[in-house]
Amino acid sequence: MPTLKHIIYTNEAVPAEEASKPLSGFKNSGVTVHSFEEALTIGKGLVDQYPMVKPSEDSLAIIMYTSGTTGKPKGVMMRHKTVVTVMASVAPIGTHALPPNFTHLAYLPLAHIFEMAVQIGVMSMGARIGYADPKTLTQTGARPIGALEEFRPHLFMGVPKIYDVIMKAAGAKLKKESPGKQQLVASAFEWKARAMESGRYTPVFDMLIFNKFKHILGGNVVVALSGGGPLAATVQRWVRTAFGCQVIQGYALTETCAGATLQMEYDYRPGVVGPPVPGAEISLRSCVGVDGEPEVLDKRGRPYLNTDTEDSNGNPCLGRGEVLIRGPVVTDGYYKLPEKTAEAFRTDGWFLTGDVGVWYPDGSLGIMDRVKNLVKLHGGEYIAMENMELIYGGSQYVDAVTGGIMTYGDGTLDRPVALVQVNELSLTQWAKSDGVEFESIQDLVKNPKAEEEVLKSLVECHKNGGLSGIEKLAGVGLVCEPWTAQNKCLTATNKISRHAVIARDGEILERVKAKGRW
Incomplete structure (x- = not known):
């Protein structure tokens, strides 16, 4: 050393x-x-x-770096007044159901704004924090007992992947039981889920079944916070039912010091991230460029407008568009990066999140899409679709003329996958030289060997293109019918309309998505 x-x-x-x-x-x-x-x-x-210099409210408190998945990490400058504002706004909302001197189990890295903000909030309330590593949460990774059993937290937080792992582990254990017991537990789950949604209690089921589930998290959890990505509706419902606790989703960014919106207690709607917290003003910008061209389309092929009265499912709404945030929760920009700051932080105080949201009639916000197709995977990592498509488009098997390649990722996938418009000449030449029999290009694109060959070429592009490990494709589906502006799969400027492609080639995509789940 x-x-x-x-x-x-x-x-x-x-x-x-x-x-x-x-x-x-x-x-x-x-x-x-x-x-x-x-x-x-x-x-x-x-x-x-050297006498201590006391900070003022405008003193710089923290420089928290972004993940850097779309370029070099940017240092977000947080002043003391911003941190204090967020703590005063969010902590009372997210913790009012907790007992005095509650315990929080901290196991996520402090380099993550989610964990850092929660820890500051917990300390400001005089509560207790138990520290652990993700691998030592249970007895499987720690002896004599795991951190959950040792600290028995009242407040548990995690990214969606953590809750998914817990659900799958419990499900795997249940499958070892007799069919009769599995059926009993399944019936009890559905009964309790509906009871909670209607405000009723199930003391008998709790005593016979669910108290055992509660001990997985230590037995005391009252509130489970989820952040860092979208939590699947099935997972949110399972966690709430199994552990008998409130599962609250929030929406925030490093640039807002982890403060923006927070789902209300007893709001059981999936995909809803709640109303703005005190100190956050939120507006929706129509996703239309200065040239009048839509920046992104919904699954029905419509642009997101802040004058919309219904969402893509036909449900009433009070507008859709890019989420803009203003107020004392917004940070000062990026450290020594004036150009990047000017791109994201407008002079009138609005921060451009890049997320597409929808206002529901009750004033709650929902997150629907990304303006620039930057999405979060299951573990909370960001991937940049357009940049990935630029790199992977260099493969000899990708036909840019008929639409190119569409990469795909969402909160249920551990790694991205892709749909590829194949170059017919290149693929048929490979098939003939490799002895792969086929009757037509439509027949060839369904051959697993063809998918393996194209994926091998794309992995080589990944290797040479400087993409990160999480941007490596886990699977690929091959398409031979072109994406065009006429069939709405491309915009007028030949950009991929993702919702239209998914609507047309969704069956292929669903099959490939299974390869992106670990």
């Missing part, structure tokens, strides 16, 4: 005989060794020499 200059040691809990022995092995090493008491003495002298 060439950079090591100082070692500070303590004799606490060390036998007196051992503590009296001098530390050896550091002579001529360039490393200075201090006891903890010596370090305190040195520190007191420094305090006298």
